[in-house]
Every structure is written in C-alpha cells, then in structure tokens.
Amino acid sequence: MSETEVPPETRHSSYRPADRVRGPIVTHPFPLGPARPPAGPARTPAHSAQRCEGTGACALACPTQAIDVKGKGRGSSFRLDLGRCVFCRACVEVCPTGALQARPDFELAVTDLRDLIVMHGSPRGSVAPSVPERMRAETQERVRRLFGGSLALREVDAGSCNGCEVEVSALAWPNYDLERLGIHLVASPRHADGLLVTGPVTVNMRLALEKTFRATPEPKLVIAVGACGISGGPFRGSPEVLGGVASVLPVDVWVPGCPPRPEALLYGIWLALGRVEQRLRRGELPDGERTAPARKA
Amino acid sequence: MKEIPYEGDEASVAAVALPAIRPVPTAADEGKWARNLGLKDPTGEAARGPWTGEVPRGSWRSVALSLRPVLQHRLATLWGEDARDRVRVHALWLGGSGTRGVHLYASLPEGSLELPTLSPEVAPALYFEREVAEMFGVEFAGSPDTRPLLLHHRHRAPPMRGEGAAPEADRSRFDFAPVEGEGVYEIPVGPVHAGVIEPGHFRFQALGEQILDLEVRLGYTHKGTERLWQGRDPQKGVLLAESISGDHSVAGAVAYASAVEGALETPSLPAPVEAARGLLLETERIAFLLGDVSGIVLDVGYAAGAAQANVLRDRAYRLLESLTGSRLGRGTVRVGGLSRPLPTLVPGKIARELQELARGTEELLDHVQGVSSIMDRLRGTGTVPLAVADALGMVGPAARASGADRDVRRDRPYGAYRNEEVRVARQDAGDVEARLRVKVEEVREASRLAQAFLKRGALGGAVSVDGGVPSVSGERFGLGIVESPRGEFLFAVSIDHGSLQRVHVREPSFLNWPAIEYAVRENIVPDFPLCNKSLNLSYSGFDR
Ligand code: SF4
Numbered sequence A: 001m002s003e004t005e006v007p008p009e010t011r012h013s014s015y016r017p018a019d020r021v022r023g024p025i026v027t028h029p030f031p032l033g034p035a036r037p038p039a040g041p042a043r044t045p046a047h048s049a050q051r052c053e054g055t056g057a058c059a060l061a062c063p064t065q066a067i068d069v070k071g072k073g074r075g076s077s078f079r080l081d082l083g084r085c086v087f088c089r090a091c092v093e094v095c096p097t098g099a100l101q102a103r104p105d106f107e108l109a110v111t112d113l114r115d116l117i118v119m120h121g122s123p124r125g126s127v128a129p130s131v132p133e134r135m136r137a138e139t140q141e142r143v144r145r146l147f148g149g150s151l152a153l154r155e156v157d158a159g160s161c162n163g164c165e166v167e168v169s170a171l172a173w174p175n176y177d178l179e180r181l182g183i184h185l186v187a188s189p190r191h192a193d194g195l196l197v198t199g200p201v202t203v204n205m206r207l208a209l210e211k212t213f214r215a216t217p218e219p220k221l222v223i224a225v226g227a228c229g230i231s232g233g234p235f236r237g238s239p240e241v242l243g244g245v246a247s248v249l250p251v252d253v254w255v256p257g258c259p260p261r262p263e264a265l266l267y268g269i270w271l272a273l274g275r276v277e278q279r280l281r282r283g284e285l286p287d288g289e290r291t292a293p294a295r296k297a
Numbered sequence B: 001m002k003e004i005p006y007e008g009d010e011a012s013v014a015a016v017a018l019p020a021i022r023p024v025p026t027a028a029d030e031g032k033w034a035r036n037l038g039l040k041d042p043t044g045e046a047a048r049g050p051w052t053g054e055v056p057r058g059s060w061r062s063v064a065l066s067l068r069p070v071l072q073h074r075l076a077t078l079w080g081e082d083a084r085d086r087v088r089v090h091a092l093w094l095g096g097s098g099t100r101g102v103h104l105y106a107s108l109p110e111g112s113l114e115l116p117t118l119s120p121e122v123a124p125a126l127y128f129e130r131e132v133a134e135m136f137g138v139e140f141a142g143s144p145d146t147r148p149l150l151l152h153h154r155h156r157a158p159p160m161r162g163e164g165a166a167p168e169a170d171r172s173r174f175d176f177a178p179v180e181g182e183g184v185y186e187i188p189v190g191p192v193h194a195g196v197i198e199p200g201h202f203r204f205q206a207l208g209e210q211i212l213d214l215e216v217r218l219g220y221t222h223k224g225t226e227r228l229w230q231g232r233d234p235q236k237g238v239l240l241a242e243s244i245s246g247d248h249s250v251a252g253a254v255a256y257a258s259a260v261e262g263a264l265e266t267p268s269l270p271a272p273v274e275a276a277r278g279l280l281l282e283t284e285r286i287a288f289l290l291g292d293v294s295g296i297v298l299d300v301g302y303a304a305g306a307a308q309a310n311v312l313r314d315r316a317y318r319l320l321e322s323l324t325g326s327r328l329g330r331g332t333v334r335v336g337g338l339s340r341p342l343p344t345l346v347p348g349k350i351a352r353e354l355q356e357l358a359r360g361t362e363e364l365l366d367h368v369q370g371v372s373s374i375m376d377r378l379r380g381t382g383t384v385p386l387a388v389a390d391a392l393g394m395v396g397p398a399a400r401a402s403g404a405d406r407d408v409r410r411d412r413p414y415g416a417y418r419n420e421e422v423r424v425a426r427q428d429a430g431d432v433e434a435r436l437r438v439k440v441e442e443v444r445e446a447s448r449l450a451q452a453f454l455k456r457g458a459l460g461g462a463v464s465v466d467g468g469v470p471s472v473s474g475e476r477f478g479l480g481i482v483e484s485p486r487g488e489f490l491f492a493v494s495i496d497h498g499s500l501q502r503v504h505v506r507e508p509s510f511l512n513w514p515a516i517e518y519a520v521r522e523n524i525v526p527d528f529p530l531c532n533k534s535l536n537l538s539y540s541g542f543d544r
C-alpha cells in the first residue's frame, strides 16, 4: 500500500504501541513463587482407605477404567492410576461413603510411573517399589549438571485431541511466560534438548515421532504430557493408537492431566530439570504446604 | 412457438430484464418434496428432526441431485453404518432457517457394496465418500479420487466392519497431485511443524514466492474414535466427544449429549440446565476466538497485539475454570444435564468479566486496524468467495466471513437458544480481514449471550432432568447439532438397548479443510500461516 493510500481509519488513529505494552504485570510467579490455586471445583481424586467400603461405584463410573476395586466391604482393595485419570470427578460424585474426595493439587508430575498408582488395602509386597531416593537424587544432580537449569524443548503432537496443545501454547503467553525460566519452545528438534510429547501416539504418527527423536541431539529428555501421553487416556484400547509415549520413546517425566494446566506443565518441566522435588510418592501427596520449594539451578 | 416480445412493449421488456427471483425454499416446500418422495413424517418430539427415508441405490444420485436445485440444501454429512449383513450409507442434507433437513439412506447388501458417487456435483461428498470407502469397504462408482483419507496403513479388512481390523505394518501408497513446469518446485511441510500445532502434511507447489497449488494430507491424528464408542455406555461416551477436538470440548460434549438425549427421548431439560450449557458454550467461544485473533496478529509479526489477546484468552479460560474446575470446561456436561450445578458465584462479577473480555477484544481490533502495515497483510489475503464457500458447504465464522448466512444457533435453535435471538455476524470480502472482523464481532455477541444466560439462572440450580435419563429398549437414533466456535458440530447417534451402537461425528473442520487449499492459491508462501490461522482448522476434529 503506497503512502497516499493510507486507509481512512489510520489517519486519526490513537494507536501508540507503548500504550499497549504498559499495563499491570500479568505473569504468575509460579514456579518461582507460590501458585495461584485453581479456580472452581477441585478435580484431583484422593482416596481415603479408612472411609472406603469397597462399593466399587467409582470403578463403574470411571470413563477410563482408572480405578480397580477388588472385593467388597472394608477388606476390599482399591487401585487408582493417575496416569489414566482424566480428572472428570465422576468417581468423586458417585462415592457413597465420601472415601473419594477431590483435591485442588496439580503438581502431579513424576519421574517414575509407579508413583502415579494409588493403592490401598492390597496385600503387602504386591506393589513394586519405586526408584530408591539415592538414585533419584543422583539422576537429578546429573541432569542439573548437563542442562544447567535451561532447556530447549520441541513439542510433538503425537495424535492429541489438541486440548493439550492449548495448554502447551499457553506456556508462551504473558501469564506463564516460560522463557523467563530459561525454557524455550524451539522450532526444530535439531535445536532441542528434549521433546514434549502429547497424544496417545497414533499408528500414523509413530514414524514421525521416532524421526523427531532421532533428530534431537544427545543428551535429551522426553516429557510425556497428559493422560494420552502417559496411557493413551480416553483412546486407550483403540487399535489405531499405541497407548502412550513410552510405547515408542524412553520417557523421563510424566505429567498427568487432561489436559494438564500450564502450571502443571511448568512443574513437570522443572522436575525434568531437577529444579523441584517430586511431590507424589506411590500415589500419595504430602498434606499441608501445597507448593514444592524450588531449588537453585 | 414461443412468442417474441417486440421492442417498445413495456410490460414484456420488464419481464425479460428482471432476473428470475428464486424464492428461498421454505419448510412447506421441503415438506412437499419429502412427501412426494414418500419420506416419513414423524410426530411429537421427533418432528423437529429431519425427514427420513430409504432411497433405492439406483436413485441415490438422482434424488440427491434433484434435492439441491429444488430445496437448496447442502450436504451436511455422509456416513456409513455396519448392519451385519449389509452396510447402510446415510446422507444428511440441511437447509436454511426453519427447515428440518432431509436424512436419506441406502442399504447395500454384502457382496455388492457399491453406490454411485455424488462428488462430481457435490464437492463435500468427496471426503465423506473416501472415508466411508476405507472404513466400510464401500465402492463409490465413478469417484474421481479413491485414495485413502485417514488410514495410512493397510488393514486386512475395513476397520468399521464386523470385529474391525487393526492396522498392519506396511504403509499404503499416497500420491500427491503433481504440478509440472519450468521453475515449479515443491515444498513439503510436516507432519511435525515448527509451532505448537497439530500434525498434518502440506504439499505446496510454488513458483517463486507464489503458491500454485496446495494439497493437504491428514489422518496423522486418527485414533479410531468412532469405533471406540461402539458398545459403550452413553454416559461414558461424553469424554470421547470432548476429545474430538479439545479446543472446543464443551461444544462437542453438548452436541453429543443432545444427540443421545434425542435418541433416548429424554424430556426437555430444565431451563437453568440449558442456560448453564449456553453459558459454558459462549464462554468457550470467547476463549477460542481470542486464540484466532491472537494467531492472526502474531502471524503478521505484531507480537504485542498477540500477547494482549492471549492475556484476555487466559482470563476467559480462567472464567471457564471457575465455573467448571477445568480450564477447557471438560467433565461438566453429561447426558441428561450436567455433572453438577455450576457454582453459585456472583452473577454480576461474571457479567462484568464477560463485558471486559468483549471490550478488550474490540479495543484490540481498533488498534490493529489503525496499523496500515498489519491491515495491508490481511486485506485481500486468502480470499474465499461466497460461491466457493457454498460449493464446499463451509460452516462457521469462516463461512460467514465469505457472506454465507448460516448459524445453527439461529437456524436450528437448541437448548437455551430457543428463547434467545442470535445476531449472526457476517462479512462479504471472504479474506483474512473479514474473518478477523467476524470473529471479533462474534466475541461481542458471545459475551452478550453469556450474560443473557446468566440472567436465566445458569448458576446453581438444577443439575439434570428429574428421573434421569430414561432407559429405552430397541434401536433409537438421535441427531445433535451445535454451533461450536468453528461452526456446525454434528453428532448422529444410534443406541441399541441402552448401549451405543454407532456414533458418527462431523466436526466443522471436516467441511472447512478444503477451503484452505483454495484460499492459498496465488498467495505468497509467507501468507500461508495467516490463511491457516484465520480458518483455524482442527486436525484432530478431521482425523478423530
Ligand atoms: S476423576 Fe479420574 S479416576 Fe475419577 S472417574 Fe474421572 S477419570 Fe476416573
């Protein structure tokens, strides 16, 4: 458009870029500071063994078969897989005894899948032990040395419903601003230190995911995002999906959610970097203080 | 012999000069046409549904082709159904405001799964037919394109027949349409893109900076969702409906729930439940459309504007979260109502937030249109003329930006929209700017509607219909059609003895995807992202 053809609405424009960039700071401090609690009804199911009477109503209501109740009455056993959970609250609503309650927790990312399993009343010894504390600490230390607290991630959608994409792209919005943490979503796997993978890994995306992984230079991390990325989520059981990122790649961190809120993703990325402690242990969350303290890079 | 008017005869000159005005067909015309064909005329609640009937396969084409000029209906969807010893192919044709639509089906016996193609005359039929062909093994005689659509691998048997076959190791062949000539080169893009977007493959044929042709290959996110529904409890199916395209989860859930409610003949929901669904739908629309606004201004390099839109968008998601506990509003809509009442927040506060969101969006547009370097990129870019939009059967804001006057909320009002007038936004230019303007206008209208639903008692109140969802015997069929932020979101559900027998979903993107292949022609390669963002097509919605 030449100078003489300026559209009429431009001539008396009040547009000043500076007006638009000034304004209140909208960036939430988390994970450098405390998290804003999620608004609205809480959604993370928590189970109390004392109150459970083994009615099995939760298992029947769950749309992803995340719950398994064996036996009836007080002696029954209860198993909940947060890797399959889509945080729909259906189980909480049908539980007649109040044994299932919803909590607002979102820092649920883990480095060991077994930590996502809530298990009550099972015979001793039937639960595989999760990674020993000493090994966890050593791994975290190594990762910190390798990446120095900063990370370049390539996002790969391996067949998600795009709900997870909404939240991953939100990380770049001013509200979450992950670049302030030294974390970058980069355009090519060649520039990346790791992959952030969403979706249940469809048969049709398998090859592209494998190639993207191979194109990422060593050393590299893989973060599996969402119920889909962990277990296939709502699509588990379909012959057109492989049922989670681990069916193709070695996964370092698992971030539950459907989708995980942006803060949950930030927590997961920091967990991968060894900058926060994992809170969830064998399905149990510590009571009291909600946010894990950040560690220096 | 035909009489030729002589010059000077006023009356006959006028009669010749005036173009023949074809009246818009009404519900009465539709009824007459349907009765003529011998279609069923249901009564009661079902009378809101379409005229339905079987067509012998010999007249499948002639009926379809006579329907279009007479009723001006468009092909909304076409799907297959496995009926043990036969395959049924259904087609749903929808018309303008007040009409009921026409649902035709043909039965194909095992051993001769063949039907004449509609695609040479009815453009949207092509994708539908390619899908039915690969999923059910139906052959569409005379089809100009028989390549697979969603499946990238061979299957021993069609996946939607009988037990259904799983994909095998060997990939099936896919040939892109070649373009030849001196200086023509090909740019392959995807499936893994540079941004945080869904996977799909774009094959550009370019000459210098100019795009000569684009072919899109999808299917990368195909999850076999329609098959997963089969045999499930309808209530548990809501999660899959939300996961067709997560960025409009609520619309998916409401469309699915109303289809199931229709099939089960659920009595109409209490007004506060309908209002609550309306409030969630419109809040979701605001968040979604703000994403489009942000994407458009980002792709012309105006990062500050995009950031501004994203800050607003986060507020909209936060609002949805305070209503449902989920930022995308998931897990709240259920068959027969809601999983729980929306929290009793202060309606005045929510109304103020809704006003703020609309005001902020309009302010942003105000600023953007004052920057000539931005408007220069948007104007005349990615143009889809009305004739093309109509021929492709496009829906939603993308169609309205080309001048198509269609919005489910007004044309086939459902739920709370039955008592609320919807002002349909429209532009004529069909370019990126027009799409931006329509979207901003729709944010304003969504904010107004959401506030109206607040006044109708969307917060607190009832959760579901009294007595719950009835369990009905026998085979039932229901349609659910909702105006999602992308446009007409459609579910066709059959229920047999209380469990899902067949669920067909047609996300709006399925109709809109071909538009991008048209829109980018003769545009420059760097404007592709702009065309893409302004049409905002869902890959997962297409692939399922
Ligand atoms: S909240 Fe999780 S465990 Fe409970 S019903 Fe929903 S998916 Fe199942």
Ligand code: SF4
Binding pocket: A086, A159, A160, A161, A162, A163, A164, A198, A199, A200, A225, A226, A227, A228, A229, A233, A234, A257, A258, A259, A260, B243, B246
């Ligand atoms: S985890 Fe949930 S939101 Fe994420 S891709 Fe899967 S279904 Fe969608």
